[in-house]
Amino acid sequence: MRQGFFRRNATMVIVLGLIAVLGVIGWITMGQQPFVRTALSGLTIGALYFMVASGLTLIFGLMDVLNFAHGTMFMLGAYLGWQFYTNPTFLFGLFPLVLALLAGLVTSPILRGAFMHLKVSEKAQKTIQTAVALTGIAVIVLAVRGLDILGLAKTAMVATMTMGNPLAEASAQEPLALFWFRPVLMFIAGLLLATASARPGDQTQVVYASDKRRAWIITGSLLVLTVIATVFRESAPNAVLLWNGNLRFFAALVVGALCGAGLGAAVEVSLIRPLYIRPLYQVIVTLGLAYVLRETIQVLWDPLAYQMTRPPMFSQPGKAENILAWFSGQNLTVDVLGVTFPSYRLFIIVLGVLMVIALGLLMNYSRLGMIIRAGVQDRTMVEALGINVRRVFTIVFMLGAGLAALGGIGAAPFIPVQPNMGDAFQLQAFIVVVIGGMGSYSGAAIGALLLGLARAFGDYLALKYSLSPAIAEASTVIIMAIVLLVRPAGLFGKKE
Amino acid sequence: MDNILEINGIHTYIGQFHILEGVSVTVRRNAITVMLGRNGAGKTTTLKSILGLTPPREGTVTYNGKEIQGRRAYDIASLGIGYVPEHRAIFRNLSVMENLKIAERKKGDLESKSEFIFGLFPDLKRLYRLPGNHLSGGQQQMLAVARALVADNQLLLIDEPSEGLAPILIEQMMEAIRILSAATTVLLVEQNFVMASKLAEHYYILDDGRTVHEGKMADLVEDKELIHQFLGTALHKGGRS
Numbered sequence: 237m238r239q240g241f242f243r244r245n246a247t248m249v250i251v252l253g254l255i256a257v258l259g260v261i262g263w264i265t266m267g268q269q270p271f272v273r274t275a276l277s278g279l280t281i282g283a284l285y286f287m288v289a290s291g292l293t294l295i296f297g298l299m300d301v302l303n304f305a306h307g308t309m310f311m312l313g314a315y316l317g318w319q320f321y322t323n324p325t326f327l328f329g330l331f332p333l334v335l336a337l338l339a340g341l342v343t344s345p346i347l348r349g350a351f352m353h354l355k356v357s358e359k360a361q362k363t364i365q366t367a368v369a370l371t372g373i374a375v376i377v378l379a380v381r382g383l384d385i386l387g388l389a390k391t392a393m394v395a396t397m398t399m400g401n402p403l404a405e406a407s408a409q410e411p412l413a414l415f416w417f418r419p420v421l422m423f424i425a426g427l428l429l430a431t432a433s434a435r436p437g438d439q440t441q442v443v444y445a446s447d448k449r450r451a452w453i454i455t456g457s458l459l460v461l462t463v464i465a466t467v468f469r470e471s472a473p474n475a476v477l478l479w480n481g482n483l484r485f486f487a488a489l490v491v492g493a494l495c496g497a498g499l500g501a502a503v504e505v506s507l508i509r510p511l512y513i514r515p516l517y518q519v520i521v522t523l524g525l526a527y528v529l530r531e532t533i534q535v536l537w538d539p540l541a542y543q544m545t546r547p548p549m550f551s552q553p554g555k556a557e558n559i560l561a562w563f564s565g566q567n568l569t570v571d572v573l574g575v576t577f578p579s580y581r582l583f584i585i586v587l588g589v590l591m592v593i594a595l596g597l598l599m600n601y602s603r604l605g606m607i608i609r610a611g612v613q614d615r616t617m618v619e620a621l622g623i624n625v626r627r628v629f630t631i632v633f634m635l636g637a638g639l640a641a642l643g644g645i646g647a648a649p650f651i652p653v654q655p656n657m658g659d660a661f662q663l664q665a666f667i668v669v670v671i672g673g674m675g676s677y678s679g680a681a682i683g684a685l686l687l688g689l690a691r692a693f694g695d696y697l698a699l700k701y702s703l704s705p706a707i708a709e710a711s712t713v714i715i716m717a718i719v720l721l722v723r724p725a726g727l728f729g730k731k732e
Numbered sequence: 733m734d735n736i737l738e739i740n741g742i743h744t745y746i747g748q749f750h751i752l753e754g755v756s757v758t759v760r761r762n763a764i765t766v767m768l769g770r771n772g773a774g775k776t777t778t779l780k781s782i783l784g785l786t787p788p789r790e791g792t793v794t795y796n797g798k799e800i801q802g803r804r805a806y807d808i809a810s811l812g813i814g815y816v817p818e819h820r821a822i823f824r825n826l827s828v829m830e831n832l833k834i835a836e837r838k839k840g841d842l843e844s845k846s847e848f849i850f851g852l853f854p855d856l857k858r859l860y861r862l863p864g865n866h867l868s869g870g871q872q873q874m875l876a877v878a879r880a881l882v883a884d885n886q887l888l889l890i891d892e893p894s895e896g897l898a899p900i901l902i903e904q905m906m907e908a909i910r911i912l913s914a915a916t917t918v919l920l921v922e923q924n925f926v927m928a929s930k931l932a933e934h935y936y937i938l939d940d941g942r943t944v945h946e947g948k949m950a951d952l953v954e955d956k957e958l959i960h961q962f963l964g965t966a967l968h969k970g971g972r973s
Contacts, residue, residue, distance in 0.1 A: 606830050610823040617821050620783055621835050622809035622883065 247727050251682055255689070262693065273575045274696045275689065280581045282688020283588020287643030288661045289668035289680040290595055291636020297612040297675015299629050300515055301508055304522040306640050307662025308529045309496045313641025314648040314657060315533060317492025318544045321484055325473040327491070329409055332465040333379065336419035339458035340426015345447040346455075347427070348434035356437030365432050372428030379421035384410050409470055419462055485547035489645055496641020497634040504633035509626065530655045541652040550580040550649075584646055591639065592681045599677055608632060612675040664691075667712050671719045673729025682727060687712045736761045736887055736917045737782065742791030742801070744774075744781045751777045752788065753941040757919075759887070764913050766920045766932035766949070768963055773938040775921040776818060779889045782919075783815055784808045795887070810837060814880030818891040818921075820872040822879065824865035828856055831864055831875055835882040842882050849878045852908045870901040877908065887917045894924045906931060925963060929953050937962045 263271045292306050319326050356364065409415070476484060507525065511518045545551070549566045556562035556570045562579055570579045599605035607628055611618045619625045644658065651657060668687050672679025694708030719727060737759040744752040752774050759765045767775045780786040782793055784805040793801040800808050809815065814835075823831050832842050832849070850857045853874040859867060867875060873893060880888050893909065894902045906927055909918060913931075922928040928935070928949075935952050937945040939962055952958065 603834075606826065606834050610826055610830075610834055613823055613825055614821055616785055616805075617815075617817060617823070618834070619805045620785060620809055620815045620817070621879075622806050622837055623834075624804075624806045626804075 247723075248678065248682065251686070251727060255686070266696075269574050270696065272573045273577065274692045276572065276575070276577050276581065276585070277695075278689035278692030279585045279588070279685075280688070281691050282684045282686075283584050283591075284643050284647050284661060285664055285668050285688055286588050286681055286684035287591060287646070288640050288658075288665035289672070289684050290591070290677050291639045292662075292665050293669045293672060293675055293680045294608065294612075294632050294677060295636045296669065298608055298615065298632050299508075299512075302519050302522070303633075303636070304519065304662070305503065305526040305529065306522075306636070306665065307658030307660075308526045309500065309637040309640040310644040310647075310658035310661050311533065311655065312499065312529065313492040313496045313644030314544075314653050315537065315644075316495040317488040317641070317645025318542075318648050318653060320476070320491040321488040321544070321547075323473070324476045325409065327495075328465070328469045328472045328476075329383075332419045332462050332469060333422045335458055335462040335465055336422035337376070337426045339455050339462060340423045340428075341430050342451055342454045342458065343427060344430040344434050345443055345451040347431050347436075349443040349448055351431065351434055351436035352439055352443070354437045358437075361435065361437045364436055368428050368436075369432035372425045372432060375421055375425035375428060379418045379425060383418065412466070415469075416466070419466055423459070423462070481548040485549070489642060492645035493638045493642040496644070497638030499641075500637025501630055501634045503637070504630045508633065509629075533655045537655075539655060541654040544648040544653055546580050546649045550578070550583060578650070580649055584650075587642075587646055588684075591642075595639075595677055596681075604628070604631065664712060667716050669726075671716050671726055673723075673726030676726070676728035679726055679728030686715060690715055734760055736796060737919065738792075738794040739778070739782065740792045740794070742778075742781055742788035742793065744777055744786050744788045746777070746786055751786075751941055752781060754791070754943070755781075755938060755941065756791075756943050757936050757946075759917060759919050760934060761917050762913075763934060764909070764918045764920060764932045765934045765936070766922055766928045767936050767938055768922070768925070768928060769938035770963070771923075774941040775938055776891055777941075778938065779815070779891055779919070779921060782808075782889060783813060812884060812886040814883065814885035814888045814916075816876050816880045816888065816890040816893065818895060820869065820876050820895075822864045822867075822872050822875050825863065827861055827863050828859050828867070828875060829861060831879055832856075832882050835879045837883040841884070845882050849881055852881075852911060853878055870897050873897060873901075873905065874908070877905070877912075881912060881916075885916060887919065888912070889919050891921045892923060893920070894922060894927050902927060925959070 259271075259275070262275075266274070288306060288310055291309075292303060295301055295303050295306075316327065476487070479487070503522075503525065507521050508518055511521060546568075551568055552566045554565065554567045554569075555576055556565045556567040556579065559570060559572075559582075561567075562570045567579060569576045570582060571577075572582070599609060607618060607623055611625060611628060615625050618628075640658075643661070647657075647661075664687060668680055668683035670683075671686065672681070672683035690711045691708055694711040695705065697703065698705050698707045723729070735758050737757075739755060739757045741754045741756050742752055743750070743754060755774060755778050757765070757767065757778065767778060769775050777786055781788045781801075782795075784801070784803055784807075788801055791801070792799050795808075795811060795813070798811075800811065823834070826834065832846075836842055855871055856875060856878055859871060864872065864875065873895075877890065877893060880890075890909065893905050897905060902924070909920070909931060912918070920928065920932060922931075929952070932949045935945075935947060935949050936943055937958075944962065945958065
């Protein structure tokens with residue numbers, strides 16, 4: 237069996253061996269300090285690349301969707317996570333509206349059952365559908381018109397975290413007496429959109445009793461949640477602001493990732509799913525979505541670059557002698573093998589490694605992972621076994637978007653938060669995916685590692701020999717070219 | 733209900749191509765029914781149309797008295813239909829165990845069936861941990877059949893199980909299908925006439941996307957002219973065309 241292990245993982249062993257050999261050469265020629273510093277920077281970038289690329293590769297491998305909005309998810313994760321960290325008023329104020337809209341939308345199967353038997357001519361069906369959908373959108377506009385928290389989005393970005401008075405950033409919201417009609421309108425808008433998607437009068441549809449039952453349950457629980465979210469929308473932000481800064485930061489990581497995942501699910505269900513028969517349109521839709529989301533962000537937050545403050549855990553002045561000393565001192569920098577390195581970046585490396593491990597466990601030891609691996613090879617056969625592949629698609633899209641958003645909020649404390657922050661990562665992530673092989677998450681891990689290191693060492697060499705910094709950027713493309721020459725399907729690509 | 737499956741005049745398109753132009757097949761419970769015909773006659777498409785992988789545009793597919801055409805494939809399969817596709821479409825990057833495990837529809841399916849499966853295909857027990865791409869062609873075919881046995885399926889759609897197998901393996905495969913057909917109904921697509929004639933009780937002949945002949949296998953074996961007309965050289969070469 238041992239022999240089999242090496243044969244099966246030959247590529248992995250060769251690539252890691254190559255990196256190790258290059259590392260030893262680098263260590264000797266560069267000297268310890270520059271080498272360690274460069275390698276750590278490379279690992280930091282590599283960790284972020286992985287978080288963007290892993291979702292991209294799974295989505296492409298399983299669904300054949302080239303998601304050009306993936307970098308946008310990265311950016312959104314940064315914005316939304318940061319909002320939660322500095323001033324969650326905006327998020328909590330918006331939450332009831334989103335829940336109310338969802339509650340309306342999920343009634344689709346119930347409405348389908350109710351309206352499909354209406355006697356409507358085929359021509360009128362289309363008109364009704366369009367008219368109802370447009371009315372729904374108009375109602376949404378009506379519901380958010382004059383919403384004061386939209387302006388609050390910006391205040392969070394210039395917030396200074398005052399230790400003495402954490403509530404200094406909390407802002408007043410409109411009273412419930414004024415606010416209540418917004419979730420109600422959103423629910424109505426959801427119902428209208430659900431009606432449109434239910435295609436009234438189309439008698440060829442099939443409605444299952446189980447779907448209807450599930451829709452009733454989900455709608456009911458979402459409505460309850462809406463009421464709770466509406467009532468607590470003023471006290472919740474204050475409660476969060478009173479939390480310890482570190483706790484709030486980790487919560488922000490989770491919230492950013494969840495927002496990304498939720499948005500990913502919404503995108504898959506509403507935009508990608510109807511287009512599986514037209515793959516090219518999917519690419520165009522994701523590209524368009526990327527632009528729309530970026531413009532929306534610019535409207536809400538202005539086209540500015542912001543800098544997120546680091547959580548207290550990584551910002552105490554001074555240098556920790558080693559990692560253990562950091563745990564008690566929580567310093568800004570840590571001494572690693574003689575190199576002074578920001579502790580926050582070490583955290584990103586750890587986060588990246590944890591994600592590699594978590595995703596590895598998920599892919600290799602869970603039923604979902606098994607289905608994804610099988611689906612990458614032959615999704616028709618997976619469906620023929622009685623597995624709802626479409627639902628797996630949604631889950632994978634959520635997972636990918638969530639990971640990208642996590643990367644975004646993770647990166648926010650050390651790269652500028654701006655509307656196009658995801659673009660460079662998306663481009664590099666595409667290269668990672670091509671190098672690693674479409675659909676292979678371990679390929680994404682190795683590719684991200686390779687590219688991150690190439691980037692960092694390229695920068696180092698460019699600086700040392702006063703070459704153009706473009707060398708570092710080109711190095712990733714050169715690696716891709718070499719890999720494609722040797723293995724056209726990528727390092728771990730199997731799909732023909 | 734004697735008939736587990738009734739296909740009535742289905743028309744199926746793949747892209748713009750009109751592949752099935754009225755196929756009607758009835759599968760009697762607890763028997764082996766075989767679909768014969770030349771390459772491109774529409775046999776595989778018929779199986780896929782039953783499962784909803786290539787949904788028929790016209791006609792009805794009735795399973796256990798319920799019309800199932802137009803439903804999603806996973807939904808149809810969940811009603812208890814197992815599918816063994818042609819070309820041994822196993823998941824090559826999954827281990828033998830995972831290939832079987834993924835076919836579970838409820839927890840414990842594999843455990844309760846493993847004795848039966850290993851009884852049919854003892855090889856699979858030995859290869860249990862190996863990835864699918866390490867298996868030989870015959871072993872892959874056995875795995876593909878075994879995979880369809882994991883869940884509680886009442887009907888198995890088996891597409892060319894003998895394809896590309898050595899004669900001794902064909903014998904083994906025939907024996908396995910005979911044993912499993914004691915508990916399950918089988919709809920078989922087979923080009924190997926010798927194998928088909930030994931296994932099946934009822935036959936349908938498809939030609940150019942239509943059902944052109946049907947009857948009892950025992951009668952067909954006698955009718956050399958009919959065999960020659962629709963199955964061409966298949967018989968003369970003692971099997972494959």
